[in-house]
Amino acid sequence: MDAVLSQYIDPYFLRIILIIGINIILALGLNLITGVTGQLSMGHAGFMSLGAYTSAILTMNYGVAFPTALLGGSLVAALFGFFIGLPTLRLQGDYLAMVTIGFAEIIRVFFLNFEPGGKAVGLSGIPQETTFLTVWGLVAVAVFLNARLLSSRTGRAFYAIREDEIAAESCGVNTTRLKVTAFVLGSFLGGLGGGLYAHYMFYIDPQVFNFTKSIELLNMVVLGGMGSIPGTILGAVLLTILPELLRVVAEYRLMFYGALLVILMIFRPNGLLGDVRIYDLKKRWGLGKNK
Amino acid sequence: MPILELKGISQEFGGLRALDSIDMAIETGEIFGIIGPNGAGKTTLFNIITGIYEPTQGEVIFNGGNINRLPAYQVARQGIARTYQNIRLFKKLSVLDNIRVGRYGVTKNGIFSGMLGLPLARREESQTMAEAMRLLELVGLYDRRWEYADSLAYGEQRRLEIARALALNPTLLLLDEPAAGMNSSEKVELVSLIRRIREEMELTILLVEHDMNLVMNICDRIAVLDYGRRIALDTPIRVKNDAAVIQSYLGVEA
Ligand SMILES: Nc1ncnc2c1ncn2[C@@H]1O[C@H](COP(=O)(O)OP(=O)(O)OP(=O)(O)O)[C@@H](O)[C@H]1O
Ligand SMILES: [Mg+2]
Secondary structure (H helix, E strand, O other): OHHHHHHHOOHHHHHHHHHHHHHHHHHHHHHHHHHHOOOOOOOHHHHHHHHHHHHHHHHHHHOOOHHHHHHHHHHHHHHHHHHHHHHHHOOOHHHHHHHHHHHHHHHHHHHHOOHHHOHHHOEOOOOOOOOHHHHHHHHHHHHHHHHHHHOOHHHHHHHHHHHOHHHHHOOOOOHHHHHHHHHHHHHHHHHHHHHHHHHHHOOEOHHHHOHHHHHHHHHHHHHHOOOOHHHHHHHHHHHHHHHHHHHHHHHHHHHHHHHHHHHHHHHOOOOOOOOOOHHHHHHHOOOHHHO | OOOEEEEEEEEEEOOEEEEEEEEEEEOOOOEEEEEOOOOOOHHHHHHHHOOOOOOOEEEEEEOOEEOOOOOHHHHHHOOEEEOOOOOOOOOOOEHHHHHHHHOHHHOOOOHHHHHHOOHHHHHHHHHHHHHHHHHHHHOOOHHHOOOEHHHOOHHHHHHHHHHHHHOOOOOEEEEEOOOOOOOHHHHHHHHHHHHHHHHHHOOEEEEEOOOHHHHHHHOOEEEEEEOOEEEEEEOHHHHHOOHHHHHHHHHHHO
């Protein structure tokens, strides 16, 4: 499939389309934690690196099949998500953000010293198993399940926690448990994105998963619109393409990138698609009336 | 058997004794008013009943069982629903979703069931939808169901909060100053709404309210709090004529 595609599509574009898909999966995970449930996480790259290293080591050193390794990486990330989720029971806002930053740093420093992961040099020669179909197939599944989840009883409770924890409790929501759940699900997707990334790039090192990466992912969620699936997808697409387009301005790239973000947030403080949910669309198209 | 019994409830915040050995028993089916000047401890009492605070001393007995140590979400699942003095809606959720979240405590389907659309989830979702529609009609917000909760007018927000509480299918409903900020026609509607839900849903209602006419008009019995102490507990007429109450509270108002 990829071979066929690359005959028709410029490999450079094909690569960007793949990265977009991986970023959508990563951002959907963070959206669950931060956009939907309102728990500010600034360490999503940490979960990504856990998925990347775990799956890469599994395929390279243990000859584990790619899908199994991918699942393994995601599960390890989810396990860490569980432990990072626990402090959310006590911490809010800035404090939680600090814990998540710290967590991602600790993971990064761990991999810097981790022999099987090649220390600072990283891992190279990871089999390139991630194909166009794997990525976009998984994007489709992730979007579908996310949409189902968010329109379900549990999904509504996630949003309720973001809006008002005390009121959510008085509706019978065990906020403690659901906040940890959001972390577990979100970090699972983080690990999945990391595994896909590692098996696309051949090569990973701890620097790939630094603080800047976490912020880049957070930007996607915030820019697109906290809690909105269409918004998160749009954010992931734009913020993957934008740096590429800005290559022409070379070293001013980061400056432009920052300025664009600031301008967007001034005009659309709730993100590009605000909190666009299915029922908003229904209302706009007049489909809601008959229900 | 009373539906709710408070036995010697005291609550201290630092050095402040917000409630001082409060005793009262609420009978099934009554509308029970709690009045008292600002800072008397009315909201604190609600917070204790609903599990937001654990009282420094005393017991909360609901349907014969002690609920002192239950966390708020479990108190809700036992069938105690409430509204807040400072409205606490889910602002950026639709009116409909606010009510549907209210059904959380009486439904069961979990993450995977919801994500995969298993039969339990689908059955509960359609029940939740039907119940939400009924409640939307009841509080007159059907036409506004797709709007964000924070786009509603003040009086509508208060009604939405009541609808969300009712979605829990409670047997005991606590209303903390439901008429605050309402104009007189809205208050008339509120009174008929409260009467109606008591009849139709077989509820017991505990009501904190500063509007004396409304309280006297709607309540079967009234307790008066003053500086954390219960200074009276009787029928509206007797409370109105109680010397201690007149001195500490009604006198000030008149
Ligand atoms: N969490 C808290 N921490 C410290 N003090 C508190 C707390 N909650 C309430 N208080 C104090 O307890 C006392 C009773 O407050 P409460 O809110 O119960 O009064 P209220 O009767 O509801 O008054 P109002 O009519 O103004 O709503 C007040 O002095 C208040 O300042
Ligand atoms: Mg109060």
